[in-house]
Amino acid sequence: MTPEPRTPAFRDLDPARLAHLLDAAAALGPCRDLETLGPALYRVLQEDLPLHRLALWLGAPDEGLPLSQWAAQSGPDGLLDPVSPLPAWVEATRNLAKDFYCLEQAEACGSGGMGRVLKDMGFRSAVLLPLRTPERLVGGLALASREPGAFQAVGHDYLIFLARFLSSYALRILRLRQLDELNASLTRERDQQRVLLEITNELMAHREPRDLFEAISANLRRHIAYDGLVLVVAQNDGREVEVRFIDFPGSRGHIQENRGFAPGLGPTGRAMELRQPCVFTREDLLAFPPPVPQVMVEGEGLRSMCSVPLISRNRVMGVLSFASRREGAFPPAVADLLGRAGAQVAIALDNAFAYEEIQALRDKLAQENLYLQEEMDRDYGLEIIGNSASLMKVLRQVETVAPSGATVLLLGETGTGKELMARAIHGLSPRAEKSFVQINCAAIPAGLMESELFGHEKGAFTGAISAKAGRLELAHEGTLFLDEVGDLPLELQPKLLRALQEREFERLGGVKPRKVDLRLIAATNQDLAAMVEAKTFRADLFYRLNVFPIRIPPLRERREDIPDLVRYFTQKFAQRMHKPIDAIPARAMEALAAWNWPGNVRELENFIERSVILSPGRELRIPFAELAPARPAQVEGETLRDAERSAILKALEASGGRVGGAAGAAARLGMKRTTLQSRMKKLGIGEGPLRPVG
Numbered sequence: 001m002t003p004e005p006r007t008p009a010f011r012d013l014d015p016a017r018l019a020h021l022l023d024a025a026a027a028l029g030p031c032r033d034l035e036t037l038g039p040a041l042y043r044v045l046q047e048d049l050p051l052h053r054l055a056l057w058l059g060a061p062d063e064g065l066p067l068s069q070w071a072a073q074s075g076p077d078g079l080l081d082p083v084s085p086l087p088a089w090v091e092a093t094r095n096l097a098k099d100f101y102c103l104e105q106a107e108a109c110g111s112g113g114m115g116r117v118l119k120d121m122g123f124r125s126a127v128l129l130p131l132r133t134p135e136r137l138v139g140g141l142a143l144a145s146r147e148p149g150a151f152q153a154v155g156h157d158y159l160i161f162l163a164r165f166l167s168s169y170a171l172r173i174l175r176l177r178q179l180d181e182l183n184a185s186l187t188r189e190r191d192q193q194r195v196l197l198e199i200t201n202e203l204m205a206h207r208e209p210r211d212l213f214e215a216i217s218a219n220l221r222r223h224i225a226y227d228g229l230v231l232v233v234a235q236n237d238g239r240e241v242e243v244r245f246i247d248f249p250g251s252r253g254h255i256q257e258n259r260g261f262a263p264g265l266g267p268t269g270r271a272m273e274l275r276q277p278c279v280f281t282r283e284d285l286l287a288f289p290p291p292v293p294q295v296m297v298e299g300e301g302l303r304s305m306c307s308v309p310l311i312s313r314n315r316v317m318g319v320l321s322f323a324s325r326r327e328g329a330f331p332p333a334v335a336d337l338l339g340r341a342g343a344q345v346a347i348a349l350d351n352a353f354a355y356e357e358i359q360a361l362r363d364k365l366a367q368e369n370l371y372l373q374e375e376m377d378r379d380y381g382l383e384i385i386g387n388s389a390s391l392m393k394v395l396r397q398v399e400t401v402a403p404s405g406a407t408v409l410l411l412g413e414t415g416t417g418k419e420l421m422a423r424a425i426h427g428l429s430p431r432a433e434k435s436f437v438q439i440n441c442a443a444i445p446a447g448l449m450e451s452e453l454f455g456h457e458k459g460a461f462t463g464a465i466s467a468k469a470g471r472l473e474l475a476h477e478g479t480l481f482l483d484e485v486g487d488l489p490l491e492l493q494p495k496l497l498r499a500l501q502e503r504e505f506e507r508l509g510g511v512k513p514r515k516v517d518l519r520l521i522a523a524t525n526q527d528l529a530a531m532v533e534a535k536t537f538r539a540d541l542f543y544r545l546n547v548f549p550i551r552i553p554p555l556r557e558r559r560e561d562i563p564d565l566v567r568y569f570t571q572k573f574a575q576r577m578h579k580p581i582d583a584i585p586a587r588a589m590e591a592l593a594a595w596n597w598p599g600n601v602r603e604l605e606n607f608i609e610r611s612v613i614l615s616p617g618r619e620l621r622i623p624f625a626e627l628a629p630a631r632p633a634q635v636e637g638e639t640l641r642d643a644e645r646s647a648i649l650k651a652l653e654a655s656g657g658r659v660g661g662a663a664g665a666a667a668r669l670g671m672k673r674t675t676l677q678s679r680m681k682k683l684g685i686g687e688g689p690l691r692p693v694g
């Protein structure tokens, strides 16, 4: 029987039923969800009807509110048992064109869907009621009884009223649910933001990639349950990838760090290709080509995984894979959070890898510097050859003064080893770890000397395009070695003296005083005392420098050192030139020991270098001719200056006019190129191609 829809009036209702409905309203009022509304309604209706089954659904999928159902029936003992709702009944209520559908007699249910099913279940009468608001359908109610005609007895108006009045509860519950969901999503959002913020803080606190990875994982584990985290980084533009870090405490060892592979068709490749978080079930993992199923599912027992691509500067730099032995460990909200975390992690890891690269380069550079330093030490430092009493005396003085920090003045002819001793003093001093800065006063044009020593500010003079620190500043906390100090321009001497006394100076063009703490070692082959007399060197500076003078004797005064030096230099150059020289003929050694060596050790060193070049076999072959003719003897009446001049001209003649280089005049004279050039300038000898002598 299907009655025509009509709107009943309250007055048509039986007053007792009306009162009952009002009681029902009071009972249903506090219900906030289907699970409480269902049983409450059942109880209310049972008081008035021979009710044996009730099913209730609510939902408005168009509004984003999913359907939910509740159903129960009372057994023979009258107790309520929850049951599964019938599959088709929601559709049946939805499709009702009328206010309700009543199956009065089970016999009358005919062969149609719902009626048949209910009849088969032993029900003799039933009613389907759609729950509607003025705008839409929000649910449905099904009542069934084992008694025939049960609903006819209560009257159709009552049923229509019941449906109307339940509709408002249905709507309320739906709205509450909507509100709960909104709240839940707000909470979720807030929690996500909190997690992301925590990650950001972690990211800022770590610079090393591994530290960063571990911190991120520790942080995420507090919020998300997973078994393992694997960071895979892309190499060669993503053609290859490498497992870089793993945080998988319970790992069975199937995934290992520093293993490279082609991302191919596996989860990593999928995430890299899609550029968004990808969630994989156990079945998904099993469907990947080998070795994914063997490693991940069979090996590690994983049941779900979320692979997040790490994108920085629009480049997929790797994939962070979260793995779980649980099914469904990464629902959409979690995957979404991991994706958002991944965006931050990508940038931080990118920076961390860049930092790592810079560190590696820096270490390499430091290594190289160390190497260079060692090289320098080898050349200069600590190999001081000779056993002569006079050299021993020098070394004792060096050892005595080194730790004191006192200013040292090294005196001696050119090439005697003044710089070598200066380095030895620095090396034995507490400043050994700091820099040893040298400046050759003869080698720098007078006009540039001030800026070289004291530095300059930008714009201090034409061409000073940027500020520059001077040698004094560079030597801060270390040692400054002023070589050829006799050549220091007279006008600069007061400024240097002031800097040494006050430990303070200004850069050229600067006003800011700069503090400096350095140890000074000066060296000269000139007679400074005579220069003071001649007023070409300031007396006050001389006294400041002459605190601890050490005189290094010329080689001719310690000939017993010559054989040792010859052997040492032969070995050094033979090794450098890969020559197997292991014998020095006695005749050669005698000639070398007899020679006067006006250029001292440097001259001997250069001579041996040339000899090693000239030696074809295992024996050192020396150019005797260079030693044979007497050196320009000092003839009567000839000044030292004349002798020096003719020696330089002779050396220039022999070198074809070349000053520098292994066969140049400086090398032949045992002088530094710069020293020879300054001497030539003083003696009025011009540089250039060979000119006739005499």
Ligand SMILES: Nc1ncnc2c1ncn2[C@@H]1O[C@H](COP(=O)(O)OP(=O)(O)OP(=O)(O)O)[C@@H](O)[C@H]1O
Residues within 6 Å of the ligand: 379, 380, 383, 384, 385, 386, 412, 413, 414, 415, 416, 417, 418, 419, 420, 421, 483, 523, 525, 601, 602, 605, 671, 672, 675
């Ligand atoms: N006793 C020594 N043992 C080994 N090598 C030495 C010794 N003395 C000097 N030399 C070497 O001789 C060369 C010249 O030494 P150094 O430059 O120290 O002399 P110098 O007196 O400072 O020269 P100049 O006056 O021209 O500046 C260097 O290569 C140095 O290593």
